[in-house]
Amino acid sequence: MKISRNWLRQYVRLYSTTEELQRAITFLGFEVEGVQTTGLPPLENVVVGEIKTRAKHPNADKLSVCTVEVGPAHGGIRTIVCGAANCDAGHRVPVALPGAVLPGDFKIKQSKIRGQQSDGMMCAADELGLSGDHSGLLILAPDAPIGEALNKVMPDGDTVFDIEVTPNRPDALCHIGMARELSAWLRTELQFPAIKFNGKVGGASRPDILANIRVDAPEDCPLYVGIAVTGVKVGPSPAWMQERLAAVGLRPINNLVDVGNYVMLELGQPLHVFDAKKIAGRQIVVRRATDGEKLVTLDGKERALNSRMLVIADEARPLVVAGIMGGHDAGVDATTTDIILEAAYFRPQSVRWTSRRLGLASDSSYRFERGVDPHGTAEAARRAIDLILETAGGTVVGPAFTVGGDRPWSREITVAPHYIRAKVGFDITDDEMRDAFHGLHLPIKEEHDTKAGLEWTVGIPSYRGDLDRPIDLVEEVLRIYGTDRIPPQVSAGPALVDGDDDPIAVFNRQATDYLVGQHFHEVVNYTLRSKQELATWASAAAVEELGLANPFVDDQSHLRPTLVLGIMESLKLNQSRGVATARLFETGRVFMELNGTVQECVAVGFVLCHNPKDRAWLARPEPDFYAVKRHVEILARSAGIDLAAQEMVPVRGAFWGWQEGQSAAAGEMKDGWTARFGLLNLAMVRAAGIEGKVWAGTLALLPAKLAAAGGHRRYQPFSLFPAALRDLALVVDAARHADEVRTVLLKAARAATAGAAFTVESVAVFDVYAGKGLPEGKKSLAFALSFRSAERTLTDDEVNAVFAKIQQAIAADGSVTVRA
Amino acid sequence: MQATLTALLAKATAELPSLKTRADFEAAKARYVGPNGEFTALMKQMGTVPKEERPAMGKLINEAKAQLQVQLDATLQRLGDAEINAQLGPAIDPTLPSPDAGPGTSHPLTLVRDEMCRILRKAGFTVVEGPEVETEYYCFDALNTPPDHPARDAQDTFYFPEKSRFGNITKKTPEEKYLLRTHTSSVQIRTMLKGSPPIRVVSPGRVYRRDTSDATHSANFHQIECLYVDKNVTVRDLKALLDYIFASLLGKDTKTRFRPHYFGYTEPSFEVDLSAQHLPKVNKPWIEIGGCGMVDPLVFEGVGYDPNVWSGYAFGMGLERLAMLMYGIDDIRYFYQNDLRFLKQFA
Structure with missing residues (x-):
């Protein structure tokens, strides 16, 4: 909203500079988004002078030495060195005398220019802060009085503030409102415009102009005032009104329309002016539209209305979308002679809903949907009648209609000064608070001394719908006291508050620290992804569950079920920009299915890429499945999961996005977590435009699983005696998993040591072999068995006896043979 | 011989x-x-x-x-x-680069978030987390946002279809809709409902606005928010916390100022400006950094805290904006493109 300084000055004395005013508006709680100054700013020691003589500067080709008459009060004739081409004798020009400060903090002093005394400066337009060029001196009228202050000779400038008003302060959406705020800040009085029309209709009763006003929807229109004026003459509004409207960005139209706008910008109450002749049946009906009813609004667009929308209609048709915009053909025009002025209070929610639904907003709807002053409606109508009679003539005729009534919104709040001090946390005196309330026109109606201390009953005017409770008055006092005066304080030492960081935050931090330490770069991608992209990762039914009701753009319509898709996008971007990229990771939320519902999960995902195009002078081994498996194991540990103890399922077909035979899965959502790791499906990677092989790992966890993880660890004693080692190679079917065979072996070893004085400490695979020397379809797995006693060093004999038993047991298992 | x-x-x-x-x-x-x-x-x-x-x-x-x-x-x-x-290879050339991966890097948003959490931890704040998929109650109603408030409009907030079922996100009422949280303030509500005062928490996290993406807007971005609930918490305490945070983060000459503002869930409410003369690419004396205020009594009543006993403050700000200010980054989209030449500049 634009506020003009000149306009404000009608209501409040403003001696402040633009900077001071801007600061005041800011600290009152209104954001100043722009300041535009037009015309001449107030300047001291800048006067009208007449050039008497001009001579060439003896030491400079482009300079002249002039004598200038500036009037007896300013020393009569002065010598001034000038660089302008047009400093000819006879011109009257602005002269900045020593002591003047021109815009841009340019201080004028007596000086010597190339050896010549110069006693001031003659000015070009831009040097005075006026728009215009520097091509020459500003030439004033030949009759401009010599010696007169320039401000008196030239028209006043204005400063327009572009102000953002928070939605709780509709009262400030006008010049009176902003003047009221400034008067409180500046501790000066507010001058309200005098209103002559008292609401009493002087002229005859003219039902032929306006017979009746009927409000069919009083819940959406609690108050409607209609006043008829006959014999108006449509024409341009007076210059002063046009200037003020133009200053705040409104185009003057004609006196009737301009008065409506002027009063809205002055008092905050939107008004509407009807051409009485265009109202069928001389009857105004405030009603809900019917479904499908149409109205062409002023902007020329046809609007389809519905039964939740309020319209102002006549007998036949809707004329205005109530509070938002008038119809194309019901407004005043050049031939209008009789008018009806509307001032109403519309329910804010109704106007807001309709405005949004129609995609139609106006200065009027902007104010109605925030709430105009229900007690100011009639007053604004009277102010407008004054201005109509003044600018368009005419006579007010009866009857004047007021349908509905003021709502009892004026109210009182009881607040104690000590309460305010307790809330702000520092001393503000009672008198300073009284000042604030007085300045804001919040009268202290009563003061009581209670046991708890002084208490005030503060009157709240109807236009301050935002003030309801004592805490609301704390803000009012603080605003006027000045939030820049809150005293500093060393932050108090923290009172002990129970609690630790959320397990999610701890997990993310640990995962990030680990992966960064493993040379990964963290990326951050959007949560919302496209449906097509998700189709590469999940079934159509699963994708369906992740969709938004109202996506903004097509490629961000669904929640992500995995971090991998985003990481792949980062990978592709870097590859396409020629930036070698090997290791990326991300942490964040993903959304996965469990028992027919979507679960929000905490997740970490990473990729390890091998792009043959990334060359190095020394070759390193390519990443492989076992590299990503180790990373996933370590990440899972942070969530309290021992991946090695979990069943690992190789990916076969059904898993989206992963390469069959090169990837594995562990964990299930029903247990609160799931991991996938291995090679990303090569076809998918190629289709995404990514080169090379991409190994990846993901871990998704339910927050509840993380919260349950952790727990206290206890020390386990360990043996200080040496281990006895035995190696055993077993031949098995090539498709058989090593861990299955290891489990068989471990079981046999445990059985064999059952009665012995020592235990099998570990069984670990150390060699996998297939090929020459083995039958087709078989492979050899070599295991190292480690035996140890807690009490003593083992003898070969006792270990050999156990080892022999193990081999016998293994031989008995038909699926495994001991390799010769 | x-x-x-x-x-x-x-x-x-x-x-x-x-x-x-x-x-x-x-x-x-x-x-x-x-x-x-x-x-x-x-x-x-x-x-x-x-x-x-x-x-x-x-x-x-x-x-x-x-x-x-x-x-x-x-x-x-x-x-x-x-x-x-015989066991040694040929002599090395110390000037050849290592073919191994260089140092890993944390994302600049992570760096700024962790730094804020570290600073706040010293003031006794612990990190809380909440779901990104939220419900109308936790995101709006409990924060004193009326049903017809523009922020709740489907034009500005992402909603899920009525049939959507999120198994691990609790609803207050069966009929309320799921949505993507528009601010981390919903975590305040969940924290207050779960615990009891005194409370001193910081909640960093991802939030969503239905908005055009451009140099300063992003469909999802991150906020960090503090909540302190105790007896006798004052506006002055809030100002002191913000002075402390930004002096720690940006140097002890950094000043903050409060401008009165309006938020539904705090009263009084303020916008916070930072003195910006030492920040890169800022040509203004003050720059807006976040919003704050004293927890509105209605919010306390909603979570069952007696506003006559308990008082508190809340403060929130955008992480991207802070990171952009600190590092002089001029386009928010760089955070989400993940060009390594960008990412490697901050660690």
Whole structure:
């Protein structure tokens, strides 16, 4: 909203500079988004002078030495060195005398220019802060009085503030409102415009102009005032009104329309002016539209209305979308002679809903949907009648209609000064608070001394719908006291508050620290992804569950079920920009299915890429499945999961996005977590435009699983005696998993040591072999068995006896043979 | 005899340097000084030397023996060195780059978030987390946002279809809709409902606005938010916290200022400006950084805290905006493109 300084000055004395005013508006709680100054700013020691003589500067080709008459009060004739081409004798020009400060903090002093005394400066337009060029001196009228202050000779400038008003302060959406705020800040009085029309209709009763006003929807229109004026003459509004409207960005139209706008910008109450002749049946009906009813609004667009929308209609048709915009053909025009002025209070929610639904907003709807002053409606109508009679003539005729009534919104709040001090946390005196309330026109109606201390009953005017409770008055006092005066304080030492960081935050931090330490770069991608992209990762039914009701753009319509898709996008971007990229990771939320519902999960995902195009002078081994498996194991540990103890399922077909035979899965959502790791499906990677092989790992966890993880660890004693080692190679079917065979072996070893004085400490695979020397379809797995006693060093004999038993047991298992 | 000794030494001098392996060396050593070695044989002839010549001859033999030993030791040393050298590769070029991966990096948003959490931890704040999929109650109603408030409009907030079921996100009422949270303030509500005062938490996290993406807007972005609930919390305490945070983050000359503002869930409410003269690419004396205020009594009532007993403050800000200010980044989209040339600049 634009506020003009000149306009404000009608209501409040403003001696402040633009900077001071801007600061005041800011600290009152209104954001100043722009300041535009037009015309001449107030300047001291800048006067009208007449050039008497001009001579060439003896030491400079482009300079002249002039004598200038500036009037007896300013020393009569002065010598001034000038660089302008047009400093000819006879011109009257602005002269900045020593002591003047021109815009841009340019201080004028007596000086010597190339050896010549110069006693001031003659000015070009831009040097005075006026728009215009520097091509020459500003030439004033030949009759401009010599010696007169320039401000008196030239028209006043204005400063327009572009102000953002928070939605709780509709009262400030006008010049009176902003003047009221400034008067409180500046501790000066507010001058309200005098209103002559008292609401009493002087002229005859003219039902032929306006017979009746009927409000069919009083819940959406609690108050409607209609006043008829006959014999108006449509024409341009007076210059002063046009200037003020133009200053705040409104185009003057004609006196009737301009008065409506002027009063809205002055008092905050939107008004509407009807051409009485265009109202069928001389009857105004405030009603809900019917479904499908149409109205062409002023902007020329046809609007389809519905039964939740309020319209102002006549007998036949809707004329205005109530509070938002008038119809194309019901407004005043050049031939209008009789008018009806509307001032109403519309329910804010109704106007807001309709405005949004129609995609139609106006200065009027902007104010109605925030709430105009229900007690100011009639007053604004009277102010407008004054201005109509003044600018368009005419006579007010009866009857004047007021349908509905003021709502009892004026109210009182009881607040104690000590309460305010307790809330702000520092001393503000009672008198300073009284000042604030007085300045804001919040009268202290009563003061009581209670046991708890002084208490005030503060009157709240109807236009301050935002003030309801004592805490609301704390803000009012603080605003006027000045939030820049809150005293500093060393932050108090923290009172002990129970609690630790959320397990999610701890997990993310640990995962990030680990992966960064493993040379990964963290990326951050959007949560919302496209449906097509998700189709590469999940079934159509699963994708369906992740969709938004109202996506903004097509490629961000669904929640992500995995971090991998985003990481792949980062990978592709870097590859396409020629930036070698090997290791990326991300942490964040993903959304996965469990028992027919979507679960929000905490997740970490990473990729390890091998792009043959990334060359190095020394070759390193390519990443492989076992590299990503180790990373996933370590990440899972942070969530309290021992991946090695979990069943690992190789990916076969059904898993989206992963390469069959090169990837594995562990964990299930029903247990609160799931991991996938291995090679990303090569076809998918190629289709995404990514080169090379991409190994990846993901871990998704339910927050509840993380919260349950952790727990206290206890020390386990360990043996200080040496281990006895035995190696055993077993031949098995090539498709058989090593861990299955290891489990068989471990079981046999445990059985064999059952009665012995020592235990099998570990069984670990150390060699996998297939090929020459083995039958087709078989492979050899070599295991190292480690035996140890807690009490003593083992003898070969006792270990050999156990080892022999193990081999016998293994031989008995038909699926495994001991390799010769 | 002297001639024999000299010949023997000459032979050893010729042979030993040409030996290639430790085995050859052991064999050669045995031939000279072993029990059946030539030198040993010479020493055995000492008995045949006339008595008067023995001292001189003994001296000669000892000298020759010492010389031979020196040669043997040198040969052994040479072979040992050769064995070690055989295990080493060619000499390195210290100027060649390592082919291994360079240092990993945290994302700048993570760096700024962690730094804020670290600073706040010193003031007694612990990190809380909440779901990104929220419900109308936690995101709006409980924060005193009326049902027809524009922020709740489907134009500004992402909603899910009514049939959507999120198994681990609790609803307050069965009929309310799921949505993507528009601010981290919903975590305040969940935290207050779950715990009891005093509370001092910071909630960083991802939030969503239905908005056009451009240099300063992003469909999802991140906020960090503090909530303190205790007895006798004042506006002055809030200002002190913000002074502390930004002096810690941006240097002790950093000033903050409060401008009165309006938020539904705080009263009084303020926008917070930072003195910005030392920040890169900012040409204004003050720059807006976040919003704050004293928790509105209605919010306390909603979570069952007596506003006559408990008071508190809340403060929230955008992480992207803060990171952009700190690092002088001029386009929010860089955070989400993840160009490594960008990411590597911050760690």
